[in-house]
Amino acid sequence: MSFSDNKLTVGSPAELVTAVPYLLGFRPDDGSIVVVASRQRRIVFAARADLPAPSAPASQLLHLADHLVSVVQRQQPITDVMIVGYGDAGHVDPALHLLDEALTTGGMTCRDLVRVSGTRIFNLTCDDPACCLPEGTPFDPTTSLVAVRATAAGLVALPDRAAVATRFAPVDGAARDRMRAATARALTRLGPVRAAGSRAIDKAGVQAVRDALRQHDGGKLLTDDEVAWLTLLLQHIAVRDRAVELTQPHDGHVTFWAEVTRRAEEPLVAAPAAVLAVTAWRCGDGALAGMAADRALEVDPECRLADLMLQALQAGVPPTVFDQATPTDPGTE
Template identity: 70%
Template sequence: MSFINNKLTVRSPGDLVTAVPYLLGFRPSDGSIAVIACRERRIIFAARGDSPAVDAPASHLLDLATYLVSVVSQQQPITELMIVGYGSADRLDPALTTIAETFTTGGMTVRELLRVTGTQIFNLTCDNPACCPPHGTPFDPTTSLVAVQATAAGLVALPDRAAVAARFAPVAGAGRDGIRRATRAAATRLKALSAAGSRGGDEAGAQAVRDALRQHDGGERLTDEEVAWLTVLLKRPSVRDLAVDLTLPHDGHVTFWADVTRRAEEALVPAPATLLAVTAWRCGDGALAAMATERALQVDPTYQLAELLQQALHAGLPPSVFEQAIATDATDPGTK
């Protein structure tokens, strides 16, 4: 079984468990449940949720199961599923069984139902002690060929969700002071430019986006003044939409927008954070996309493009659907 453009091959439960962090972008913590959807022996999608606590109301687990089914169903056609839970038997086994039954009731086939506890894999769908002993099967991800293939392919599994968030966490100290001064100067500059002509800001924004991406692609990091000027101009929907069009789905541009998001003044974060989210999503990094979207909405809960992206991510829609939607919204000058 293969995934990510045939970069990795999964042949066993141990391979699958090793591969999950590369699918998600980070290593799942205890309580995580990952659902991997396959089409004709190829992994096409992965979703993750947090299992409710043991003493949580039963409705919480049913809500999680319903949500996962709705998200995965968007990826049709699906030929089979694999579900992997992380943590103790008392918390995970009932949850895994309920979620598997919900998928089965929905007409989908669950091929593997696994629980990972420490360094042991427990197969909840096989009671043959010859291949799936009741005390679990030990695994070491560092010895799996999948880990070697992932490293060779340049894939990274960060330690946890916090490490994902750290990629675009706000800069502090002297770095923050420098950006703050530069942003005040940029705002004054834009005010003067706008007074000189109605399209001055749009034209300057288009040039700033092109220059910034070209500079990054050439290996140069933006100065504080360049970041400030870019983020002030990105408040304009037309400039931000051009940035969406010019940004390419590769890791370099993910890194670029993560850096701009980190350095942007708080009030100016929504645009670069949303651009980071769109770029990460196009690259297949749903975790980073979701967290960057949350960052944008944390600053401005009414930021429409981030709201639209969040809805698409929660629904498990492919980037192409979102891109069609924003192309439609681009005809509305009031969309922000």
């Protein structure tokens, strides 16, 4: 994830460890490795990956290191890199050292090399027992000013990665029954518009997106009929792409598209999920972006937007490329 507005500054391994869950949006599980890039002590990028199993061939770890180095190199200019691993020493420490060597070979400076086990931090770059205990240094993230600054900046740390997916989990029960009925009504409504041709659909779709975003920005929840109408029109690629352009990169619009994805009927989920993925990516939430893109492809394996989104995430492409490639829309409201 990229952070173009440089939200957080860290000055110690404990502060770094406290910041990571806020940067990712969730606390990494054991077996994770996180690379954090900074510019003049201000964090501008963070990426997480699963370590290969301890019994995996060494080539898998080498491949992971090469990939992470290439991703970090795309974030230039950066001044230094910090690496945090989670889990037991036997599994994590060799990976930390290997990645450190790979980054150094790639011309980057690794400032901190840290392993987290439970509530203890092990600093692999410091052997001074006066500041870094051999048995690990206890830390309490709840007492850190970093947590306060992260919360003030609007960052959220969920307990684990699975909790991220709950943001756009499908509604069920009575809510699902209502959406099913609303979608049936929207299909009837769509008939005359479809008969009028693709331009009529595009016009209706863009208007539906504008109206829906305006209502959300005004604090009004969309009705089931409004959501159903929107999700049907989003099935047209031109409407979906305009929805991407009209959506702004802020948490409110992430919440909006997560809600539309939750309420959409299963066959219609791919389009709003793909828009959610792009919006989350533009906000620096790589975890949510990746999960939303996966959800879109689960429903529609041919969803090109979701596929491109996953490729961008895998390559570590910064969200700033979106604004550079997207023309300003004078009609955006």
